[in-house]
Amino acid sequence: MPAARFGRVIQPAPALRIRDLHKSYGTVHALRGIDLTIRPGQFFGLLGPNGAGKSTTIHILTGLVTFGRGEVQVLGRDVALDYRFTRRVIGLSPQEFRFDRFFPIREILILQGGYYGIPREEASRRADRLLERFGLAGKADHKIHRLSGGMKRRLVIAKAMIHDPEILILDEPTAGVDVELRRSLWAYLRELNRQGKTVVLTTHYIEEAEALCDEVAIIDQGRIVAQDAPQRLVEAGGDRRLEIELAAPPADGLPPSLAPHGPRLDGRLLSISAAHPRRILPGVLEDLYAADLKIEEVRIVESSLEEVFIRLTGRSINVDTDARRLEDGTEKQGADEAA
Amino acid sequence: MTALGYRREWAVGFWTLTRREVSRFLSLWKQTVFPAVLSPLLYILIFGEALGARIRLIDGFPYTEYILPGLAMMGIITSSYSNSSSSLFMARHEGYIDDVLIAPMSYWEIVLAYTIGAMVRGLVVGALVLGVGLAFADLPMAHWVTALAFMVVVSALLSCAGLVMALWAESWDHVMVLLNFLITPLVFLGGVFYSIHMLPDFWRGVSLFNPIFYMVNGLRYGVLGVADASPWLSFLISVGLTVVLFGWTVHLFKVGYRLKS
Helix, strand or coil: CCCCCCCCCCCCCCCEEEEEEEEEECCEEEEEEEEEEECCCCEEEEECCCCCCHHHHHHHHHCCCCCCEEEEEECCEECCCCHHHHHHCEEEECCCCCCCCCCEHHHHHHHHHHHCCCCHHHHHHHHHHHHHHCCCHHHCCCEHHHCCHHHHHHHHHHHHHCCCCCEEEEECCCCCCCHHHHHHHHHHHHHHHHCCCEEEEEECCHHHHHHHCCEEEEEECCEEEEEECHHHHHHHHCCEEEEEEECCCCCCCCCHHHHHHCCEEECCEEEEECCCHHHHHHHHHHHHHHCCCCEEEEEEEECCHHHHHHHHHCCCCCHHHHHHHHHHHHHHHHHHHHC | CCHHHHHHHHHHHHHHHHHHHHHHHHHCHHHHCHHHHHHHHHHHHHHHHHHHHHCCCECCECHHHHHHHHHHHHHHHHHHHHHHHHHHHHHHHHCCHHHHHCCCCCHHHHHHHHHHHHHHHHHHHHHHHHHHHHHHCCCCCCCHHHHHHHHHHHHHHHHHHHHHHHHHCCCHHHHHHHHHHHHHHHHHCCCCCCCHHHCCHHHHHHHCCCHHHHHHHHHHHHHHCCCCCCHHHHHHHHHHHHHHHHHHHHHHHHHCCCCCC
16 A cells, blocks of 8 residues: 555555465465455455365465465555564464463463563463453363363464454354354454454355355455455345246236336246346236236245355355254254253 | 564563473473483493493593483483474474464574573483482582583584474474484484593594584583593584574574475
8 A cells, every 4th residue: 555645644554455465385376366455343254165265365464374476464564574563463263273282271371472472461361351251261270172162162262362463363263163152252253343353254154254244255266256245245146036926827928017027937936037126026016916817925035145156156165064064963863862 | 563562572472482381391390301310310320330330430530420421411412302392393283383473473583482492401401410410429510611501502402403303203203213313322422421532443533423422522521621522622513503503493484394385
């Protein structure tokens, strides 16, 4: 971003600014020119299937992955030249659990604070607050192997928050957690965002992006294929239509007055694509009544972000979601058997 | 952020990692310190008492006293190496090295912290072995500053060697390869248990190419005041190797060798 000079309004630097970012692993071209700008205070989602480049992008921001070509800035500063600043303002909650196994979890948090320059007494106070906030106070003196999966997930996020970062980056924060914990994590992240933190998350779960993010970027095969508010992505890229089930197939065909809407008739099912199905609904119903056609059911169908995703990438994102549903089913079955 | 803020942050991150390294080995003292002090005592018992009576004085010292500085150096070498190599390998293997790599610390701060942590373990073990020696034998501590200098430099050297191996290693076997197949043989051939004047000419010449020979003799000079090699040459070789290895370790961290993808 050019420096603001005489009389120009100074724009705050973007929280994250990535330009033409490329990354190869040997012959595999993992990132093929990522361009991404995230404003301070946004709740941003990076949506993409496995191997799309989400984690690679995130790890480049924190310095865990080197990159070939491109420009990466955090709050206006270069991640390589000014790494002390850029790393200080980012909190990373990685997808995998990687904990220092030698120390109890309270000490893990204090050490993490120390690595980020927070003196021990202050880090201890913050650790206690975070343990309390995440319901882990009772486990403060336990080592990591005595924690359940859900507790480890909470600890990962607490660890990312110990130095009170401006920007919180979460890689698949709710992968494999139960519904209750997912809801409480969502509430926590919303609260942080309300307090002004920039939150960036990668996710497999479309419903998560829809529920939380004010903007999402769909990333596929190392490129960003779409970026907008979830609702606008659906409006722009999705199909919305009116579906009307008639009592019987119309003997004389559809009334000619419907022709401008481009109706499709399949037996008893009449469907009309429209940008705003609700607006045309009254007129369509009137025309059908006038032609003496009886109506059994009326539906307004809007495609989901999921369908938009499939349209853009040519595949479904939620291989993992399906696996989870299966898992949930299995668990439930197991519980039933036990009961 | 102010310049002061940076300095403060620097100190805290670096000291936190150093402290972590030291508390890790102290919390495991039964594995990390105790055996390293016990085995020299066994050597003293077995070699010193059983063989010592049959060996006449070496450079004016009874056998047990003569081998003590070498045993202390052996403890320093294996302890420093083991600490840095196992701690970093574990952090890499389990992935929590990322905590440090994504933190606002420079690479040489990270390397220095790991190095100092391992040096402390080496020095604790070395001091304990010498302490036991002082309690049971009449060590003169002829040049104690020299002795300390050799202990510090050699522990730093072996800490860096451990870090390099921990980066290179893909399994625990790899971590121990250097120790088992190079360092330990060199220690035994480095004059811990004998003076090279007791060797035939050929083996005496070969010993001069063994860097550990100079480290053992440096500490022996500091503790007993006698040595097979010039203390200055010994010191120069030890410091030179340490500087090179430290620089190499920082370089490997900087390029992210087996740390970053």
